[in-house]
Amino acid sequence: MSFEGKYNVKSPAVKRLMREAQELHEATEEYCAHPLDDNLFEWHFTVHGPPSTDFEGGVYHGRILLPPEYPMKPPNIILLTPNGRFEVNKKICLSISGHHPETWQPSWSIRTALLALIAFMPTPGNGTIGSLDYSTEERQKLAKKSLSWQCDSCGKIADLLSKDTAKTPITEEEQHMLDTIALKAEEASTNEPSFSSSIENVSESELRQRRMDTQPETHEQQEAEIIVNPQVETMSSSNDLFWSILIATLLFAIILLVLRRLFLV
Amino acid sequence: MENKPSQQKPAENTEVNQDELILQQQRRIEKEISESIALVGEKEPLQSLEREYLEDEVYLSKAKTLGQKYSYIRRTRPDGNCFFRAFSYAYLERLIDIKDEFEKFRELALKSKDNLVSLGFPEFTVEDFHDTFMEVIDKVGAGTEASRLELHKLFNEQGYSDYVVVYLRLIASGQLQREADFYQHFIEGDRTVTEFCHQEVEPMYKESDHIHIIAMSAALGTGVQVRYMDRGAGTEATAHDFPEGVPPAVHLLYRPGHYDILYP
Numbered sequence A: 001m002s003f004e005g006k007y008n009v010k011s012p013a014v015k016r017l018m019r020e021a022q023e024l025h026e027a028t029e030e031y032c033a034h035p036l037d038d039n040l041f042e043w044h045f046t047v048h049g050p051p052s053t054d055f056e057g058g059v060y061h062g063r064i065l066l067p068p069e070y071p072m073k074p075p076n077i078i079l080l081t082p083n084g085r086f087e088v089n090k091k092i093c094l095s096i097s098g099h100h101p102e103t104w105q106p107s108w109s110i111r112t113a114l115l116a117l118i119a120f121m122p123t124p125g126n127g128t129i130g131s132l133d134y135s136t137e138e139r140q141k142l143a144k145k146s147l148s149w150q151c152d153s154c155g156k157i158a159d160l161l162s163k164d165t166a167k168t169p170i171t172e173e174e175q176h177m178l179d180t181i182a183l184k185a186e187e188a189s190t191n192e193p194s195f196s197s198s199i200e201n202v203s204e205s206e207l208r209q210r211r212m213d214t215q216p217e218t219h220e221q222q223e224a225e226i227i228v229n230p231q232v233e234t235m236s237s238s239n240d241l242f243w244s245i246l247i248a249t250l251l252f253a254i255i256l257l258v259l260r261r262l263f264l265v
Numbered sequence B: 001m002e003n004k005p006s007q008q009k010p011a012e013n014t015e016v017n018q019d020e021l022i023l024q025q026q027r028r029i030e031k032e033i034s035e036s037i038a039l040v041g042e043k044e045p046l047q048s049l050e051r052e053y054l055e056d057e058v059y060l061s062k063a064k065t066l067g068q069k070y071s072y073i074r075r076t077r078p079d080g081n082c083f084f085r086a087f088s089y090a091y092l093e094r095l096i097d098i099k100d101e102f103e104k105f106r107e108l109a110l111k112s113k114d115n116l117v118s119l120g121f122p123e124f125t126v127e128d129f130h131d132t133f134m135e136v137i138d139k140v141g142a143g144t145e146a147s148r149l150e151l152h153k154l155f156n157e158q159g160y161s162d163y164v165v166v167y168l169r170l171i172a173s174g175q176l177q178r179e180a181d182f183y184q185h186f187i188e189g190d191r192t193v194t195e196f197c198h199q200e201v202e203p204m205y206k207e208s209d210h211i212h213i214i215a216m217s218a219a220l221g222t223g224v225q226v227r228y229m230d231r232g233a234g235t236e237a238t239a240h241d242f243p244e245g246v247p248p249a250v251h252l253l254y255r256p257g258h259y260d261i262l263y264p
Helices: A012-023 A110-120 A136-146 A172-190 A193-201 A204-264 B011-036 B047-052 B057-069 B082-095 B099-118 B123-140 B145-155 B158-178 B180-186 B193-201 B210-220
Strands: A031-036 A039-048 A059-065 A076-079 B040-045 B072-076 B224-228 B238-242 B250-255 B258-263
Touching: A012 A031, A012 A039, A012 A110, A012 B123, A012 B158, A031 A110, A039 A110, A110 A172, B040 B047, B040 B082, B047 B057, B072 B082, B082 B099, B082 B123, B082 B145, B082 B158, B082 B210, B082 B250, B082 B258, B099 B123, B099 B158, B123 B145, B123 B158, B145 B158, B158 B180, B158 B193, B158 B210, B180 B193, B180 B210, B193 B210, B210 B224, B210 B238
Parallel strands: B224 B250
Antiparallel strands: A031 A039, A039 A059, A059 A076, B040 B072, B072 B258, B224 B238, B250 B258
């Protein structure tokens, strides 16, 4: 590989990334990813929009930035193709990307990150960092447009994915990891760990359904709390002020009356 | 405290700014720590511990009593991985001198990968950590004076050092999950053992508690003695053996939030 002269191949991180490059070398119909020619720590990837969603038929391209501490710290994902779910040119907030480093596990990999990204596309954004909530029509329009999108270094992205190589099936372990990832995101935004005990019994789609059901309210509540808090404070302090002025005025009036009574007699 | 000003800003920015500020501050602290404290330090006479507490009677008296039982201390970087790093360093250092125990450990380490894969850990990455772990073991296993230097060098190279920590975290997690019925009783809150492992054992930089130590010592069949040094009553740092009754192969000093290595 061309990296051998450039990087210390004895470094575990370099060894690991070269191994991952080998593993992801062949494109599948679901995703493909490769390191840039001159930088093993920056990759470009392409994923297919998940079927039976707003993104069906779309092809989305982006960058993966790997921190020097990889795989101890998570990769950052940046989408480049407009898609209506994630802002482009912005590090996006999956529970396994860099914004929530505490949930990342070194035994996950770039493949895990891509699978998580695909699984996350149809979930509601709810105003989290880097999220967009475009309508179905807008997303479908963007999905069609994405087929002619070009990357400066990779060319026309629609040609990058394989048309006949079946996707590598998601193993049981990976499915479990994906469940964990999805669950993590849910916990992070709703603070309801009570679902966790039933995870084994629910299928992923059910889980997603639940997330759609529960997330909006609770999240709005959270946001509302954040926004409202300062106002409540100022309101309560202005309330206090109002009452003190009232009490002071009344006291003053009483004293005045007493004094008048005393001196006018 | 530094977050205060951002709270005055418009609400829509609050979340982002807070996040960024916390991350920035965290990075600054991490950088400071990594610049000033080695991953694993040199062996120091125990008096250096006393010198830390000249102004603090409780700790000073405990440090002095500790000095009667232990001669040296080796400090580790407080990055949340200190238990696993201190434990593996101390254990491998001990094995340099004990050939048959080393062979036994090597055998166990070799088999550990298949055990983890059969428990459902992803083979592709577990293999990667396992290979590096075995590489470190074999480099140290020669049993010569050079082994000590090699051990110290590898444990101070972030890449190797962290890979050893990751793999030990996986082994501890495997142990907990294999005997989940037993360990479930020790887990606080509404979590299953598997969830606990995903949240508190496998991720890097997560601090270790009793349960991590119990799992680690059980998985490797190694006794660990921890001296707890805190503000509690008495003039001695309380000793705790994991598991009880097994002669300790590794001695650690615990001060709130941090583990260092002790030498009798």
